[in-house]
Amino acid sequence: xxxxxxxxxxxxxxxxxxxxxxxxxxxxxxxxxxxxxxxxxxxxxxxxxxxxxxxxxxxxxxxxxxxxxxxxxxxxxxxxxxxxxxxxxxxxxxxxxxxxxxxxxxxxxxxxxxxxxxxxxxxxxxxxxxxxxxxxxxxxxxxxxxxxxxxxxxxxxxxxxxxxxxxxxxxxxxxxxxxxxxxxxxxxxxxxxxxxxxxxxxxxxxxxxxxxxxxxxxxxxxxxxxxxxxxxxxxxxxxxxxxxxxxxxxxxxxxxxx
Amino acid sequence: xxxxxxxxxxxxxxxxxxxxxxxxxxxxxxxxxxxxxxxxxxxxxxxxxxxxxxxxxxxxxxxxxxxxxxxxxxxxxxxxxxxxxxxxxxxxxxxxxxxxxxxxxxxxxxxxxxxxxxxxxxxxxxxxxxxxxxxxxxxxxxxxxxxxxxxxxxxxxxxxxxxxxxxxxxxxxxxxxxxxxxxxxxxxxxxxxxxxxxxxxxxxxxxxxxxxxxxxxxxxxxxxxxxxxxxxxxxxxxxxxxxxxxxxxxxxxxxxxxxxxxxxxxxxxxxxxxxxxxxxxxxxxxxxxxxxxxxxxxxxxxxxxxxxxxxxxxxxxxxxxxxxxxxxxxxxxxxxxxxxxxxxxxxxxxxxxxxxxxxxxxxxxxxxxxxxxxxxxxxxxxxxxxxxxxxxxxxx
Ligand SMILES: Cc1ncc(COP(=O)(O)O)c(C=O)c1O
Numbered sequence: 203x204x205x206x207x208x209x210x211x212x213x214x215x216x217x218x219x220x221x222x223x224x225x226x227x228x229x230x231x232x233x234x235x236x237x238x239x240x241x242x243x244x245x246x247x248x249x250x251x252x253x254x255x256x257x258x259x260x261x262x263x264x265x266x267x268x269x270x271x272x273x274x275x276x277x278x279x280x281x282x283x284x285x286x287x288x289x290x291x292x293x294x295x296x297x298x299x300x301x302x303x304x305x306x307x308x309x310x311x312x313x314x315x316x317x318x319x320x321x322x323x324x325x326x327x328x329x330x331x332x333x334x335x336x337x338x339x340x341x342x343x344x345x346x347x348x349x350x351x352x353x354x355x356x357x358x359x360x361x362x363x364x365x366x367x368x369x370x371x372x373x374x375x376x377x378x379x380x381x382x383x384x385x386x387x388x389x390x391x392x393x394x395x396x397x398x399x400x401x402x403x404x405x406x407x408x409x410x411x412x413x414x415x416x417x418x419x420x421x422x423x424x425x426x427x428x429x430x431x432x433x434x435x436x437x438x439x440x441x442x443x444x445x446x447x448x449x450x451x452x453x454x455x456x457x458x459x460x
Numbered sequence: 461x462x463x464x465x466x467x468x469x470x471x472x473x474x475x476x477x478x479x480x481x482x483x484x485x486x487x488x489x490x491x492x493x494x495x496x497x498x499x500x501x502x503x504x505x506x507x508x509x510x511x512x513x514x515x516x517x518x519x520x521x522x523x524x525x526x527x528x529x530x531x532x533x534x535x536x537x538x539x540x541x542x543x544x545x546x547x548x549x550x551x552x553x554x555x556x557x558x559x560x561x562x563x564x565x566x567x568x569x570x571x572x573x574x575x576x577x578x579x580x581x582x583x584x585x586x587x588x589x590x591x592x593x594x595x596x597x598x599x600x601x602x603x604x605x606x607x608x609x610x611x612x613x614x615x616x617x618x619x620x621x622x623x624x625x626x627x628x629x630x631x632x633x634x635x636x637x638x639x640x641x642x643x644x645x646x647x648x649x650x651x652x653x654x655x656x657x658x659x660x661x662x663x664x665x666x667x668x669x670x671x672x673x674x675x676x677x678x679x680x681x682x683x684x685x686x687x688x689x690x691x692x693x694x695x696x697x698x699x700x701x702x703x704x705x706x707x708x709x710x711x712x713x714x715x716x717x718x719x720x721x722x723x724x725x726x727x728x729x730x731x732x733x734x735x736x737x738x739x740x741x742x743x744x745x746x747x748x749x750x751x752x753x754x755x756x757x758x759x760x761x762x763x764x765x766x767x768x769x770x771x772x773x774x775x776x777x778x779x780x781x782x783x784x785x786x787x788x789x790x791x792x793x794x795x796x797x798x799x800x801x802x803x804x805x806x807x808x809x810x811x812x813x814x815x816x817x818x819x820x821x822x823x824x825x826x827x828x829x830x831x832x833x834x835x836x837x838x839x840x841x842x843x844x845x846x847x848x849x850x851x852x853x854x855x856x
């Protein structure tokens with residue numbers, strides 16, 4: 203069974219943490235994975251493949267991408283760093299990135315490598331749903347990798363149903379009409395949207411992402427979905443405490459979990 | 461007219477590689493753009509504005525001294541005489557009329573040289589719409605007069621400070637703004653780039669250029685097909701318009717000129733067809749100047765309007781299929797051609813346009829043959845760059 207499905211079967215209030223590979227330093231990738239796992243409060247990890255032009259990302263993640271590229275991070279390098287991932291980490295791991303670096307690496311080679319290492323899923327925000335179905339789905343199935351799709355407040359009900367039917371793992375609910383970036387609280391309009399989706403009885407579990415930054419926004423998201431994803435706020439933490447990740451990461455997770 | 465599939469592909473190039481957050485906007489455009497722009501009501505208003513406001517048809521001018529100098533017949537299609545000084549306004553008029561029909565209240569755009577930004581700010585003033593233009597911080601400095609024009613026109617110019625601070629990053633910022641404001645905003649892309657249907661839509665709005673060339677040539681020399689059409693290519697919109705009605709006509713050779721910068725092997729170039737590889741940038745699959753790992757490389761051109769690491773999918777496909785040819789022109793060749801055109805014809809071309817003129821000596825045309833150069837814009841915005849360059853080289 204895919205580790206993502208397992209997590210949703212066994213746990214509630216899933217906390218998924220995003221960070222950019224190769225940030226703050228090139229070799230921090232595996233160190234951060236270990237610290238997240240050891241914290242005991244994290245259920246899933248999303249590792250960002252850095253890209254020069256991340257259009258769906260706000261300033262925080264843009265900067266971490268830039269810095270990781272400067273540090274020398276590439277997809278090839280990331281796979282090298284993760285080669286013994288499954289010797290120290292049992293959590294579901296998802297690679298998040300833009301389609302161009304994956305295309306240059308070669309999609310089949312990429313999926314093959316994911317299986318070999320024990321990656322469970324991918325999120326490629328600029329790979330269109332229809333293109334995935336037409337050109338990628340068969341390969342994903344061959345290698346047993348899930349591709350996670352995004353929905354936004356603007357997604358029509360009809361399209362949502364289609365995405366739900368084709369999805370595996372979970373549906374990534376973008377919390378508002380927005381690029382990524384930490385926000386302090388959620389608006390009434392967002393809550394209405396969370397509620398609307400919760401009432402649709404989708405077959406897939408949902409995680410809410412974008413703008414989740416602290417305990418309040420996390421707990422609020424958990425009321426309407428199966429958990430949430432924290433990205434920019436965690437990247438900010440990494441920037442601020444890069445010399446002391448061993449203490450800062452567990453403290454951050456503890457603060458979110460309460 | 462260029463063949464495009466339902467999904468927006470020219471051969472393997474095109475498509476709509478956009479985050480789900482923009483899907484409703486792109487779907488709305490895909491579903492409606494053809495029926496809107498082909499409607500009588502739209503065409504009437506579009507044609508009227510092109511005539512009375514933009515000043516079309518623009519002249520097809522027989523360049524006597526330049527022809528003598530080169531040894532064959534040269535016509536200049538005077539897009540520099542369009543209101544605002546470049547071809548860009550053909551597209552912004554079309555798109556603002558579309559935006560109005562879609563009920564949008566606000567316009568966002570990206571700009572490199574500032575010509576598209578000015579053309580967008582202009583039509584927003586004309587239609588009373590709010591206008592936000594992202595421009596690379598670096599470009600706000602090298603194209604200052606256009607920043608001031610946009611501000612006077614009432615647009616809010618926001619410097620793009622991310623990445624390399626040029627056109628590529630301005631485009632990222634405009635897309636991010638659109639993601640954050642999807643309901644009331646229309647994004648007016650400035651070239652035949654971006655997700656489907658932009659490349660096809662923008663090409664259609666510029667098709668008037670080749671439509672006029674064919675008619676004007678017919679009435680002046682009794683044939684509608686030139687032997688050559690030359691145009692500079694950044695994203696490729698003025699070239700798309702100049703090629704549009706000559707595509708698949710066996711008599712006319714279509715030639716696009718890219719910014720070679722310091723030379724295509726120098727690492728300082730914007731010649732995407734020469735050095736790019738297949739990839740995805742700004743919503744479409746096309747050729748992209750990038751590293752082996754798929755990171756987009758910041759290009760170089762002396763001309764801000766050609767300083768772009770991608771190219772419209774249409775041109776990637778025209779190049780691959782051999783239906784058009786593309787050649788790189790260095791900064792130096794372009795600057796010299798700009799000066800030559802100025803001294804022989806009294807026309808100061810934009811540095812972008814000068815890239816097209818620079819190919820004339822290499823064309824090897826017969827003395828009876830006719831070449832049309834799409835004079836995409838005027839060079840007022842480039843005076844500082846021209847003068848500094850010529851003074852440094854003692855060319856004035
Ligand atoms: C005068 C002029 N010509 C050409 C271009 C390049 O754009 P395109 O290749 O879309 O025509 C620009 C862009 O700013 C321009 O200002």
